Amino acid sequence: MVFNNLLLHSKQIKEEDLCLTKSLMNCVSEAIIIIRSDGSILYFNNAASCLFGYSCEELLIHIGLLRKAKGKLSSTSCLLAASTLLIQIHQDSCTVPQYQEIKLLSKNGEECWLDYSVKAIEFAGKPAKLVTAVDITKYKQVLEREKELVQNRVQLVSMVSHELRVPLNAISFCTNLLKRHSDDWSKKKIQEYVNRLQKGVEMLSLLIDEVLIIGRAEAGKLKFDPKPLNIFQFCRNLLAELYPNESYQNSINFRCQDDCLSTNLDRIMLQIILTNLLENALKYSPSGGIVDFIVYHQDGKVIFRIKDRGIGILPGDRERLFEPFYRGKNVEDLPGHGLGLAIVKKLVDIHGGQITVESQIGVGTEFALALPTASIALP
Structure with a gap:
């Protein structure tokens, strides 16, 4: 001084x-x-x-x-x-x-x-x-933020280590059985365990991809590349890719306000966001349940609303819904790692958008996604 x-x-x-x-x-x-x-x-x-x-x-x-x-x-x-x-x-x-x-x-x-x-x-x-x-308030805030980041990384590493054990144990179990009994088993039974191995590898690959996205987002290293995007066509293509043979038409009620509007958004990030929300809506809905997927523009933002008629989210789980690896108490018996919504929140934040959720047990859940955008009319 x-x-x-x-x-x-x-x-x-x-x-x-x-x-x-x-x-x-x-x-x-x-x-x-x-x-x-x-x-x-x-x-x-x-x-x-x-x-x-x-x-x-x-x-x-x-x-x-x-x-x-x-x-x-x-x-x-x-x-x-x-x-x-x-x-x-x-x-x-x-x-x-x-x-x-x-x-x-x-x-x-x-x-x-x-x-x-x-x-x-x-x-x-x-x-x-x-x-x-x-x-020295700003200095203290920086120190606190760094402390939180270190704690988050330690927690993330611990959780990842725990989650990796599930697919690795499945792979190890199937591999050992195949080594011991491949000469005695029928082709059908061998194929059954090969399929289990493949599923374990897919689970492992998905988990690694999701962890990498979380890590890059935390480090600010995800490339944000918004470009003009035909929202209607993008959503149609996404649904066709996720659910081939137009099977989605029986379970997803898709409506778009205007199919002649180009919106500046990051295509890859938007695909990850919508895929996670749609997959969750279908996963937690009863067989034959309908999911509403509504898209429209309002006050300079593009709004995506995805509503299911599923089991709903417990009130005590809603505050922690976007935490990595957190899963609701009423979905613990369903497959998943608890990373999907954490990734969605990170990507929405990168867009400068907001995501809200409304839910009622036994009635369903609705996610509302608002992404700011500069919109121009397509020729």
């Missing part, structure tokens, strides 16, 4: 230098406060007013009232915190420079972190304390 370092080498500031010193202190970004030996504030620069959100006069009045009330004073928590801090600094002994970090409430009610130091000085020939402070 500039002035703190300067005053470490200067035990006294002369009277004739006061005006210049105060002018200089008002030009720096550090909060500078000088407290007299009686606890009153001798100087409070502009940066300090901005940092605390109060003027020197406001704090002096409140400190006086706080002392008279012996700490029992009804006031806003932010003003109380600032006043209490200055009183504490005055009361503490300060034989050597002190450096501390503290969390306070700013005037607007937001939490902020201060890195402050206290140094005993002589100001205009009288003992005083020099307090310098800087706002």
Whole structure:
């Protein structure tokens, strides 16, 4: 801190230098406060007013009232915190420079972190304390975010290790049986276990792909490439690819508001998003159940609504629905890794969109996806 370092080498500031010193202190970004030996504030620069959100006069009045009330004073928590801090600094002994970090409430009610130091000085020939402070809130937020990322990665690795065991155990089990009994089994039985092996490999491949998408999204390394897209044709092609021979027509009620509209979206990401939502809707619906797939434009956004008539989502599960590997308590016996909706949320966030869910047990679930877009009419 500039002035703190300067005053470490200067035990006294002369009277004739006061005006210049105060002018200089008002030009720096550090909060500078000088407290007299009686606890009153001798100087409070502009940066300090901005940092605390109060003027020197406001704090002096409140400190006086706080002392008279012996700490029992009804006031806003932010003003109380600032006043209490200055009183504490005055009361503490300060034989050597002190450096501390503290969390306070700013005037607007937001939490902020201060890195402050206290140094005993002589100001205009009288003992005083020099307090310098800087706002380190953004630095603390970055540290907290990094801590969360590390925790998320550790958790992800742990969960991936657990989930990998399922297909690997199936592959290992089938392989060992084939080694032992391939000479004794019929071709039909051998083929049955080969099919199980293939299914295990497919499960493993899908899990690895999903984990890679999550990892790249977390690291900000997924390429976002929005291009003009005919929404109607895109959705028709996607349904035909997922459900060949037009079988989807018996289970998916698809409607698009306008088939002559080009929308700027990332084709690959949109395919992953819609595939996950449609597959979930069908998986959790009873046999023969109808899924509504509605697309329209509203307020500069393209809206996708996918509604099933399935088992529904338990209220306690909805808050954690988009967490990696989290699965609802009423679907634990159904196949899945719990990564699909986590991927959907990441890709929606990359688009700058929103996804909401409404659900009722035994009635069904509806996901509403809103993606901002620049739309142009197709020729």
